[in-house]
Amino acid sequence: MNKYVLGISCYFHDSSVSLVKNGKIISAVQEERFTGIKGDSSFPSRSIEWCLNINNLKISDISYIVFYEKPLKKFLRILNSSIEYFPKSRSFFISQMKRWLSEKIWTKTNIVKKLKFSSEKILFCQHHLSHASSIYYSNNLRHSCIMVNDGIGEDQSFSIWSGEKNKIKLLDEILFPQSLGLFYSTMTSFLGHQINEGENKVMSMSAYGNNSFDNELNKVISISDKKIFNQNMDYFEYQFSLYNNFSNKLSNLLGEPRMPNSKFLNEDFVLSNDKSEKYANIAYSTQKITEDIIERQSNHAYEIFPSDNICLSGGVHLNCKANNESFKNSKFKNVYINFCPSDSGGSIGASLWAWNNVIEKNENILNQDVYLGPSFDNDFIEETLKDLKINYTKFNTTKELLSDAANYLLKNKIICWFQGKLEFGKRALGNRSILARPDNKKLSQKINNEIKNRESFQPFASSVLFEKAEEFFEIDSKFKNSYKYMSVIAYDNKKNTNKLSGVLHVDNTCRIQLVEETDNSLYYNLIKNFFDLSNIPLLLNTSLNLKGEPIVDNPIKAISTFLRSNCDLMYIGNFKIYQND
Amino acid sequence: MTSFNFKSIFKKINKKNNSLNNQESDFLNNFGLAEFGSALDMLAAAELTTTNKLKKGYLNHAIDEFRHAQLFFNHAKNLINNFNNNSANVSGVAEIGERIRYLNFIGEKPIYSELNELDFINFVMISEAAAEKYFTKLSNNKNFNSETRALFSLIAKEEGHHVLYAKKELEKRRKNGVKGIYKSYLYIKWFRFKTDLLSNTRKIWTKIGDLILALIFFIFIPINKLFFKKNYKFNTYDPRSMI
Ligand SMILES: [Fe+2]
Ligand SMILES: [Fe+2]
Ligand SMILES: [Fe+2]
Numbered sequence: 001m002n003k004y005v006l007g008i009s010c011y012f013h014d015s016s017v018s019l020v021k022n023g024k025i026i027s028a029v030q031e032e033r034f035t036g037i038k039g040d041s042s043f044p045s046r047s048i049e050w051c052l053n054i055n056n057l058k059i060s061d062i063s064y065i066v067f068y069e070k071p072l073k074k075f076l077r078i079l080n081s082s083i084e085y086f087p088k089s090r091s092f093f094i095s096q097m098k099r100w101l102s103e104k105i106w107t108k109t110n111i112v113k114k115l116k117f118s119s120e121k122i123l124f125c126q127h128h129l130s131h132a133s134s135i136y137y138s139n140n141l142r143h144s145c146i147m148v149n150d151g152i153g154e155d156q157s158f159s160i161w162s163g164e165k166n167k168i169k170l171l172d173e174i175l176f177p178q179s180l181g182l183f184y185s186t187m188t189s190f191l192g193h194q195i196n197e198g199e200n201k202v203m204s205m206s207a208y209g210n211n212s213f214d215n216e217l218n219k220v221i222s223i224s225d226k227k228i229f230n231q232n233m234d235y236f237e238y239q240f241s242l243y244n245n246f247s248n249k250l251s252n253l254l255g256e257p258r259m260p261n262s263k264f265l266n267e268d269f270v271l272s273n274d275k276s277e278k279y280a281n282i283a284y285s286t287q288k289i290t291e292d293i294i295e296r297q298s299n300h301a302y303e304i305f306p307s308d309n310i311c312l313s314g315g316v317h318l319n320c321k322a323n324n325e326s327f328k329n330s331k332f333k334n335v336y337i338n339f340c341p342s343d344s345g346g347s348i349g350a351s352l353w354a355w356n357n358v359i360e361k362n363e364n365i366l367n368q369d370v371y372l373g374p375s376f377d378n379d380f381i382e383e384t385l386k387d388l389k390i391n392y393t394k395f396n397t398t399k400e401l402l403s404d405a406a407n408y409l410l411k412n413k414i415i416c417w418f419q420g421k422l423e424f425g426k427r428a429l430g431n432r433s434i435l436a437r438p439d440n441k442k443l444s445q446k447i448n449n450e451i452k453n454r455e456s457f458q459p460f461a462s463s464v465l466f467e468k469a470e471e472f473f474e475i476d477s478k479f480k481n482s483y484k485y486m487s488v489i490a491y492d493n494k495k496n497t498n499k500l501s502g503v504l505h506v507d508n509t510c511r512i513q514l515v516e517e518t519d520n521s522l523y524y525n526l527i528k529n530f531f532d533l534s535n536i537p538l539l540l541n542t543s544l545n546l547k548g549e550p551i552v553d554n555p556i557k558a559i560s561t562f563l564r565s566n567c568d569l570m571y572i573g574n575f576k577i578y579q580n581d
Numbered sequence: 582m583t584s585f586n587f588k589s590i591f592k593k594i595n596k597k598n599n600s601l602n603n604q605e606s607d608f609l610n611n612f613g614l615a616e617f618g619s620a621l622d623m624l625a626a627a628e629l630t631t632t633n634k635l636k637k638g639y640l641n642h643a644i645d646e647f648r649h650a651q652l653f654f655n656h657a658k659n660l661i662n663n664f665n666n667n668s669a670n671v672s673g674v675a676e677i678g679e680r681i682r683y684l685n686f687i688g689e690k691p692i693y694s695e696l697n698e699l700d701f702i703n704f705v706m707i708s709e710a711a712a713e714k715y716f717t718k719l720s721n722n723k724n725f726n727s728e729t730r731a732l733f734s735l736i737a738k739e740e741g742h743h744v745l746y747a748k749k750e751l752e753k754r755r756k757n758g759v760k761g762i763y764k765s766y767l768y769i770k771w772f773r774f775k776t777d778l779l780s781n782t783r784k785i786w787t788k789i790g791d792l793i794l795a796l797i798f799f800i801f802i803p804i805n806k807l808f809f810k811k812n813y814k815f816n817t818y819d820p821r822s823m824i
């Protein structure tokens with residue numbers, strides 16, 4: 001008989017659900033995709049319902065439900081902070097208690113009540129162990145060092161684990177309030193961006209700066225031989241405040257924080273004034289010190305657990321620039337970062353951990369798919385289009401669809417691409433994407449300004465045919481397994497720079513997704529078709545959503561997004577739809 | 582369409598922001614989030630309805646509400662940009678999500694799935710009418726500048742259109758001999774009354790809760806601080822334990 005484990009992550013940010021069948025994730029989805037609320041942290045009822053329905057299961061078919069962290073351990077950390085920072089911690093204490101007493105503390109009871117599930121079969125996996133499991137148990141590197149770096153779990157912000165013979169063991173850790181992730185988030189807030197959302201903008205800003213703020217930033221956080229890094233907590237307030245991340249001392253050191261949405265670049269894409277220059281330099285030093293610390297962490301990890309392989313997880317490893325810079329000289333030969341390093345991957349990790357430690361103790365070797373969410377067949381899509389009275393063109397074969405789309409891409413059209421199963425994680429990997437040709441700077445500006453309302457300094461990712469990547473980018477074999485998830489940047493190798501003008505950042509890097517036919521055949525063949533016409537084996541790829549909204553899950557949300565956007569066409573299943581009719 | 586309670590909306594997001602422009606922009610941002618929540622309600626209706634001919638109307642309505650949200654956000658942004666603000670400390674994306682839920686009473690399921698189609702149409706009509714009335718009132722409020730008032734009156738006008746669509750649909754049903762329309766109307770009036778009441782009392786309960794928690798904070802935390810050991814460590818390996 002088949003056995004199933006359901007993993008849940010929620011109540012912090014980005015709640016999600018994953019379902020394991022016989023050691024492999026068969027369905028997983030983030031709640032935000034259903035509710036439309038970006039980063040939704042509420043109990044993932046809709047995701048659970050979908051996971052069960054799509055696999056024809058009842059809740060009684062589930063062997064275990066696993067929660068991705070130990071809530072009470074976290075609660076005690078919060079109480080301890082309140083005590084330690086008394087009386088400054090008053091409003092922190094009050095707002096945290098409201099959250100905790102209203103739902104978080106009742107996690108187990110909530111699961112029992114909402115799902116009518118036996119409390120005996122509810123398990124809790126530690127936060128960092130969930131992160132570690134989400135990567136170790138979803139690939140086939142059986143001997144691997146594992147490094148987790150995030151804002152905060154229960155009390156860990158950094159941990160090193162050994163992965164050996166299908167077992168994960170804790171080797172070293174750094175505890176709250178010291179946290180590289182919260183340092184980066186604090187700087188994100190200082191630089192006028194939303195926490196858990198704007199971190200990649202800091203990374204993008206850093207490319208415009210220089211090291212003139214290194215000395216100041218070194219007072220805030222610095223490398224230490226004994227403890228990897230030293231963080232001076234006087235500059236921070238997140239230990240005892242929910243709303244203020246940094247203290248006045250930081251503003252005194254670095255000057256006035258950046259206003260949200262204030263102009264960074266002018267129309268010619270150069271820093272608009274002295275202020276922007278200052279913020280660019282702060283971003284530069286923030287990024288640089290982060291890279292240095294991660295490099296130090298990884299050297300330490302190699303010292304205590306030498307292996308050819310290292311698996312990385314935790315939100316900090318969404319920083320694809322740091323992933324490259326910190327590991328390019330590392331002794332690890334294979335650096336693996338998958339599609340779910342952030343907390344939404346917690347459900348995946350928790351369920352895989354339970355499978356491999358509570359149910360089955362055998363090794364299972366697998367490569368986990370990333371397309372794990374809802375999909376819609378052509379009949380459903382056609383019916384929806386008819387109900388909505390939207391004119392469409394139908395393609396009878398995939399060949400026709402691909403050649404039509406490739407032709408329009410060639411003609412500088414911006415297209416929405418809605419195909420197959422929804423991908424899990426932060427990145428659109430070719431099933432829910434906005435696509436354009438990569439060599440037209442005007443197109444990428446249009447997508448930034450008129451479609452996604454992003455700031456003009458934010459670069460775009462590109463999807464590249466696997467076998468052609470080396471003609472364009474400096475490809476490092478260390479990251480060969482990570483490129484497919486858009487986890488690392490790569491430098492332009494100067495052979496074909498003119499073909500990259502729409503996707504190359506000012507530091508000559510691009511976040512790339514290497515696409516193989518075996519991973520996503522339709523998407524691969526779309527790029528291939530475009531290559532045949534243009535001799536360019538890549539596309540600009542950004543997620544199919546508008547500002548402040550999550551990636552779309554279903555045809556209605558896709559159509560709503562398309563109609564509100566300035567994209568030219570949408571290919572949805574075997575259909576093409578247009579603007580203005 | 583808005584299932585939120587207008588009177589409870591004026592809530593400070595960031596205690597550091599206390600200038601007039603900041604307050605006004607917070608106020609507008611909250612409206613933006615409320616409109617955004619309404620858009621999600623309508624989108625869910627378009628996804629879930631089995632009355633195929635209503636799908637398009639629901640979708641168009643959702644698109645209108647998304648646009649309203651954007652108008653409020655943009656206007657709030659302009660206000661802030663015209664004013665020198667010294668406090669970054671931007672809130673996280675999850676907190677904004679929480680506010681959308683809070684302002685719109687978004688539960689685990691979309692409101693559409695808690696009502697039947699007829700009730701939902703009545704719900705749209707009543708909520709839109711309330712919105713129209715409220716925004717009209719704001720558009721005459723001299724405390725706001727002329728641009729803000731123009732925005733309120735534009736939104737009020739469009740909410741008025743939504744009322745008409747819903748009314749037309751109910752009228753069509755009445756002509757087709759559908760029964761229970763008035764009963765459904767009364768039920769939704771009661772339903773809205775309950776959520777409004779909940780929303781108003783929620784404020785009082787929050788105040789009382791804050792007071793009790795502050796008392797706990799000032800009595801128990803200092804006592805604990807006396808005995809506080811900094812190097813605490815809890816490690817259990819029981820997978821069933823929450824700790
Ligand atoms: Fe985490
Ligand atoms: Fe409306
Ligand atoms: Fe509206």
